[in-house]
Amino acid sequence: MKNKAKIKVEQFLNAWKENNHIKMYELTSKTWMAKHSKKQLKQLLPKRIKSFKVEEITEFSPCIYDANITLRVGGKTKKVTARLLCELEPYKPSVDGVFGINPISIIKNLY
Numbered sequence: 001m002k003n004k005a006k007i008k009v010e011q012f013l014n015a016w017k018e019n020n021h022i023k024m025y026e027l028t029s030k031t032w033m034a035k036h037s038k039k040q041l042k043q044l045l046p047k048r049i050k051s052f053k054v055e056e057i058t059e060f061s062p063c064i065y066d067a068n069i070t071l072r073v074g075g076k077t078k079k080v081t082a083r084l085l086c087e088l089e090p091y092k093p094s095v096d097g098v099f100g101i102n103p104i105s106i107i108k109n110l111y
Helices: 001-016 020-026 031-033 038-044 103-109
Strands: 049-062 063-071 078-090 099-100
Touching: 001 020, 001 038, 001 049, 001 063, 001 078, 001 099, 020 038, 031 078, 031 099, 078 103, 099 103
Parallel strands: none
Antiparallel strands: 049 063, 063 078, 078 099
């Protein structure tokens, strides 16, 4: 599960680095996607990142993982945490589901 979470967060961060908000949106959690639009994601994370490093991924619960990340954005280095949820459908966490990022978790130390 940890490797699946790492792959998903790296895909999200690469899409962000490419300023591809459509791809980023597709990689968000099913719960987040059910309530938010691509436009809202772009408003939430408007700045393009220059680089990133996934420092550590920890299990919060079998369906929830946290990724500690160092970002280079706007000429500054920021340490953020991205929460990943494994879900079958919105509000239905399951180890048999698919990981997605909760983008709101990233903004805590970003701005």
